[in-house]
Amino acid sequence: MNPTASQNSSSSTPSSELDSLLLSSLFQIKSPRIGLHVHRRTPTEFLCPITGFLMSDPVVVASGQTFERISVQVCRNLGFAPKLHDGPQPDLSTVIPNLAMKSTILSWCDRNKMEHPRPPDYAYVEGGVVRTRMNSIPPGTGHRIAKSEILPPVAENSNSNSDSDYESVMGAIRSRSRTSISSTTSLPLYQTRPVNHSTRIQDSFSTSDYSSFPPMSPEEEEIYNKLSSVDTIDHEQGLIQLRKTTRSNEGTRISLCTDRILSLLRSLIVSRYNIVQTNAAASIVNLSLEKPNKLKIVRSGFVPLLIDVLKSRSTEAQEHVIGALFSLIGIITRIGFKIGLLFWVLVWHGVWHSKSKINHEI
Numbered sequence: 001m002n003p004t005a006s007q008n009s010s011s012s013t014p015s016s017e018l019d020s021l022l023l024s025s026l027f028q029i030k031s032p033r034i035g036l037h038v039h040r041r042t043p044t045e046f047l048c049p050i051t052g053f054l055m056s057d058p059v060v061v062a063s064g065q066t067f068e069r070i071s072v073q074v075c076r077n078l079g080f081a082p083k084l085h086d087g088p089q090p091d092l093s094t095v096i097p098n099l100a101m102k103s104t105i106l107s108w109c110d111r112n113k114m115e116h117p118r119p120p121d122y123a124y125v126e127g128g129v130v131r132t133r134m135n136s137i138p139p140g141t142g143h144r145i146a147k148s149e150i151l152p153p154v155a156e157n158s159n160s161n162s163d164s165d166y167e168s169v170m171g172a173i174r175s176r177s178r179t180s181i182s183s184t185t186s187l188p189l190y191q192t193r194p195v196n197h198s199t200r201i202q203d204s205f206s207t208s209d210y211s212s213f214p215p216m217s218p219e220e221e222e223i224y225n226k227l228s229s230v231d232t233i234d235h236e237q238g239l240i241q242l243r244k245t246t247r248s249n250e251g252t253r254i255s256l257c258t259d260r261i262l263s264l265l266r267s268l269i270v271s272r273y274n275i276v277q278t279n280a281a282a283s284i285v286n287l288s289l290e291k292p293n294k295l296k297i298v299r300s301g302f303v304p305l306l307i308d309v310l311k312s313r314s315t316e317a318q319e320h321v322i323g324a325l326f327s328l329i330g331i332i333t334r335i336g337f338k339i340g341l342l343f344w345v346l347v348w349h350g351v352w353h354s355k356s357k358i359n360h361e362i
Contacts, residue, residue, distance in 0.1 A: 041112075042054060043108070045066070045101075046101075046104075046105050046108065048067050048068035048071050049065065049067060049082075049084050049085075050067055050068070050071040050075070050082055050125075050129060050130065050133075051068060051071055051120055051125060051129050053068065053117070053120055054105065054109075054117040055067075055068045055101070055102075055105060055117065056068065056102075056116070056117040056118055056119045056120075057069040057070070057097075057102065057119060058097075058098040058101040058102050058105070059072060059095040059096060059097055059098055060095070060096045060097075060098045061090050061091060061092050061093075061094065061095055062091040062092070062093050062094045062329055063090045063091035065084070065090045066098050066101055067090070068119075068120060068125075069095065069119075070119055070120055070122055070125055071120075071125055071129075071130070072092050072095055073122075074122065074125050074126045074129075074130045075092055075130055076092055077126075078126070078130060078131070078134065080130060080133075080134055082130070082133055083137075094329070105117065216258075216260070217255060219245070219252075219255075219256070220255070220256055220258060220260070220261065222241070223238050223241055223242050223245075223256065223261065224238075224260055224261060224264070225238075226238025226241070227239070227242075227261070227264040227265075227268065228264055232273060232276065235268060235271070235273075235276050236273075236275055236276060236279065239268065239276060239279035239280055239283055240279055242256065242261070242279075242283045243279050243282045243283045243286060246283060246286035246287055247286055250290060253286060253287055253289060253290045253293065254290050254292055254293065256287070257287045257290070257292075257293040257296060257297070259296075259300075262296070262297065262300045262302075263300075265280055265283060265284060265302075266300065266301065266302065266305060268280040269281060269284065269302070269305050269306070269309060270305055270308060270309065274312075274314040274316075274317065277309065277312060277314055277317045278314055278316045278317040278320065281306070281309060281317045281320035281321050281324065282320045284297065284302065284306070284320070284321075284324045285320050285323045285324045285327065288324055288327040288328055289327065294327070294328055297328060298328055302324075302328075303325075303328070306321045306324055306325055307321075307325070309321045310322075
């Protein structure tokens with residue numbers, strides 16, 4: 001055997017390892033404490049779209065994407081919304097902890113025997129990532145975030161449960177909702193909270209209110225007649241029919257999101273009957289899936305009603321309401337609900353669960 005060849009063979013592995021160590025050292029000098037932890041088979045959805053690192057504290061922004069929290073903080077502090085490769089510029093005005101994603105990432109790391117990701121270094125994300133992207137954009141083409149567009153971040157463990165604070169926030173939301181409706185649409189205004197008796201539903205909506213509206217389709221008329229009935233059983237059947245009909249049919253969701261149906265849903269969404277309230281909330285979720293319906297639902301005054309349902313005793317209705325609010329959040333923030341809406345939605349939801357658990361244990 002050739003000694004020289006043997007020597008070269010024995011030294012190839014250490015040399016390769018040395019090169020890897022040197023590259024790793026150089027990378028760590030450039031980006032201290034970044035907590036990269038990227039496996040070659042890392043799912044793309046686990047990586048922050050801004051840094052490309054495995055996320056340690058993922059948060060959902062208003063436009064629906066998930067980012068590393070520090071990445072969002074840096075972009076907001078610099079007033080910059082990055083252009084993503086696979087979609088439009090994200091809306092960073094609100095952030096919500098994505099606990100499901102975080103749990104999934106940690107489980108994936110455990111299965112692959114990887115160390116859990118650490119938060120990236122703020123200075124590196126600012127100087128080495130975000131500012132680099134900002135400098136690469138031609139002047140005048142980047143997107144700057146106005147300070148008025150930024151909502152306070154959602155608190156993960158808030159102890160605030162003040163009824164007076166909640167009512168003051170809700171009052172402001174209702175006030176803005178009424179202003180938005182009166183200034184942007186001709187929809188008639190109704191009471192925020194309907195009376196408990198079903199017989200009053202028809203009294204609240206006289207036929208003259210809809211004299212100028214287009215005629216109803218047979219499907220809408222059937223559902224409308226059930227929802228406007230004096231019988232709670234009819235309400236249940238009508239809502240179940242509306243919920244099933246709008247579950248998967250895009251055209252039906254648009255055709256049934258009429259002012260007449262929305263007006264009746266406004267009363268039924270705050271019904272004292274859990275099954276009515278739950279199916280009304282689920283119907284709103286289905287209707288809100290279509291873009292043309294979102295603005296109509298918000299302008300019809302559903303936001304304060306949906307938030308009020310979070311104080312109800314129906315857990316299923318609460319889950320549907322949270323889904324509806326997430327579906328509508330882009331429209332809500334766009335037309336001016338800039339008072340920490342998501343903060344109070346999630347805080348009040350958490351407070352209710354805490355109180356419910358205490359009452360149950362007592």
